[in-house]
Amino acid sequence: MVISEIFKSIQGESTYAGLPCIFVRLTGCNLRCRWCDTAYAFHGGTARSVESVLEEVRQLACGNEGEGEIRLVEITGGEPLLQPEASTLAEELLANGYKVLVETSGERYVGELPREVVKIVDVKCPDSGEGGTFDMANLEALDGKDEIKFVIASRRDYEFARDFTAEHRLVGRVRQVLFSPVTPDPEGTWPGLDARALADALAQLSAEAAARIAMGAAARAMAVERFSMASMARRTVELYRACLQTGASAKAAKG
Numbered sequence: 001m002v003i004s005e006i007f008k009s010i011q012g013e014s015t016y017a018g019l020p021c022i023f024v025r026l027t028g029c030n031l032r033c034r035w036c037d038t039a040y041a042f043h044g045g046t047a048r049s050v051e052s053v054l055e056e057v058r059q060l061a062c063g064n065e066g067e068g069e070i071r072l073v074e075i076t077g078g079e080p081l082l083q084p085e086a087s088t089l090a091e092e093l094l095a096n097g098y099k100v101l102v103e104t105s106g107e108r109y110v111g112e113l114p115r116e117v118v119k120i121v122d123v124k125c126p127d128s129g130e131g132g133t134f135d136m137a138n139l140e141a142l143d144g145k146d147e148i149k150f151v152i153a154s155r156r157d158y159e160f161a162r163d164f165t166a167e168h169r170l171v172g173r174v175r176q177v178l179f180s181p182v183t184p185d186p187e188g189t190w191p192g193l194d195a196r197a198l199a200d201a202l203a204q205l206s207a208e209a210a211a212r213i214a215m216g217a218a219a220r221a222m223a224v225e226r227f228s229m230a231s232m233a234r235r236t237v238e239l240y241r242a243c244l245q246t247g248a249s250a251k252a253a254k255g
């Protein structure tokens with residue numbers, strides 16, 4: 001396999017952000033997102049065996065004396081799933097007791113990876129320049145430990161992410177749906193998205209969802225009330241009939 005770099009750092013993305021992690025970056029990508037910050041991984045790299053990658057991960061994971069052993073490894077790129085050995089590497093890491101994350105563009109099918117791998121899958125938004133590349137078969141290959149990520153550069157991207165999430169019922173399908181703002185390029189090649197504007201839009205979406213839930217609950221409560229009133233009316237009719245019958249029987253007995 002062709003490796004761009006292997007290093008130890010703090011995870012900066014997904015719900016694993018903040019945890020110490022070993023990163024294995026594979027060389028090559030078939031997409032060209034406008035805001036890509038790892039273009040250096042498109043070419044070059046070093047040919048390595050899976051065993052030698054595993055050995056380097058083991059050495060980095062052990063760390064220095066007094067440091068805990070790192071058990072989290074992310075296979076990333078570039079696009080790691082362009083190399084078939086990515087799956088073999090994931091299997092070997094799992095067999096050695098590591099928790100394995102695979103970060104992918106979403107353009108490749110993730111269903112060939114071992115089930116235990118946590119898949120962190122992008123859905124490219126229109127302003128990445130790579131919109132429409134998501135492999136829809138991935139939706140069925142993901143489960144409750146996986147995450148879907150939208151990297152958002154504009155209002156248009158936000159609206160795409162919001163609608164895609166609703167249309168494909170992503171909430172509940174995966175562990176987390178992530179809306180990440182594009183961070184500005186330090187060299188000014190692309191602008192970033194104001195994280196506050198994205199947070200405001202998400203807060204408004206939550207408020208609308210909460211209002212919809214509250215309206216749903218009110219409608220359900222009214223339905224329950226209507227049901228109880230109907231039951232009461234039925235019960236009254238039954239009692240009335242029973243009274244009439246009792247009256248008729250009493251008359252007959254007297255008569």
Ligand code: SF4
Pocket residue numbers: 029030031032033035036037038039077078079105
């Ligand atoms: S898929 Fe990832 S590595 Fe490839 S161009 Fe897009 S951001 Fe860069």
